[in-house]
Structures are given as structure tokens and as C-alpha cells.
Amino acid sequence: MPAWGALLLLWAATEATNDCPAECTCQALETMGLWVDCRGRGLKALPALPVHTRHLLLANNSLHSVPPGAFDHLPGLQILDVMHNPWHCDCSLTYLRLWLEDHTPEALLQVRCASPTLATTRPLGWLTGYELGSCGWQLQAPWTYPGVWWDVALAGVAALGLALLAGLLCTTTEMLG
Numbered sequence: 001m002p003a004w005g006a007l008l009l010l011w012a013a014t015e016a017t018n019d020c021p022a023e024c025t026c027q028a029l030e031t032m033g034l035w036v037d038c039r040g041r042g043l044k045a046l047p048a049l050p051v052h053t054r055h056l057l058l059a060n061n062s063l064h065s066v067p068p069g070a071f072d073h074l075p076g077l078q079i080l081d082v083m084h085n086p087w088h089c090d091c092s093l094t095y096l097r098l099w100l101e102d103h104t105p106e107a108l109l110q111v112r113c114a115s116p117t118l119a120t121t122r123p124l125g126w127l128t129g130y131e132l133g134s135c136g137w138q139l140q141a142p143w144t145y146p147g148v149w150w151d152v153a154l155a156g157v158a159a160l161g162l163a164l165l166a167g168l169l170c171t172t173t174e175m176l177g
Helices: 002-018 091-103 105-109 146-176
Strands: 025-028 034-037 053-057 079-081 113-115
Touching: 079 091, 091 105
Parallel strands: 034 053, 053 079
Antiparallel strands: 025 034
16 A cells, blocks of 8 residues: 555646746645745746645745735745845735735845835835835725715704704793793
């Protein structure tokens, strides 16, 4: 039976490396995951990554940003190396910052910004949400929500009802008294 087990593991490792991005090299890990090495490939965008990626090395490329949700389909991702890329530290790096904060907070001090000028050479972890910017996302002003107008109308009807009730009580009191 050990021979069959070894063959099964070898087959699983071979199948897993078939999903390897063309720009990278992959090795099967003993933990049934993949070591995906994309270091120094001149990448300007993330390649399609295999679901079984456990270790992802993206250092020394030309990456400027990471699209939101880029690692969401990689539940087993344990190691992510994104150092030495010309990161543009604005709102397009918010997802990467939050991912690193949740999984490997120490890496936030190793990832350095190349631009904009305000952030150049600063670690990603030192930037505030204000410095990263909003990419045009804005919360609606509270008075523009449809629910606010409904609340105002309801308050008006309640005030009118109270005024009518008070008038009715005054009229009734005068008639009895």
C-alpha cells in the first residue's frame, strides 16, 4: 500500500503544478500546496494563481498595485513576499495592506512605496488610510439617503398628530369645564 500512496502523492503533485502560471515556476509542497515562485520576472500584473498556492513569491518585479480580492481564492496562502516592487501607494494598495495586516503584519514594514512623492520610501504599514486615499469613493452625505427623507416625513406626521391631539384635548376640556 505505501507504493500506491506514494504514486497518489506524486500524481497529485504533478496535477497541481500543471496550473502553474507560465511566468512562474511551481513546486509541490509536502502539505499538498504549491510553492509559486514569480520572483524577478518583470511582472506588471499578477498572473492567474493556482487555488492550491501556499507560498507566493512576487519580489523584484514591476508590480504597482494589487487588485481587490486578488488573494481571496487562495485560502491556504501562508507566505507572501511582495518586497522590492515599485509600489504606487494609493488606494489601489488598500487590499494588499489589509491582507498583509491580517496575515503577516510584520511584512507591512518591509513593503516600501516608490510613489507618489508623499509616500516615497515609506513602509506601507506607516501610511494612514487618509494618505492611501479613496480612489474617488465617497460616502453619501447623510441627508441624501432616501431613509432620511422618510424619517423627516414620519416626524412631521407625528408632530401634526400631536398638535391635533393637543387641540382636541383643549377643546374637550373647555366644553367640560
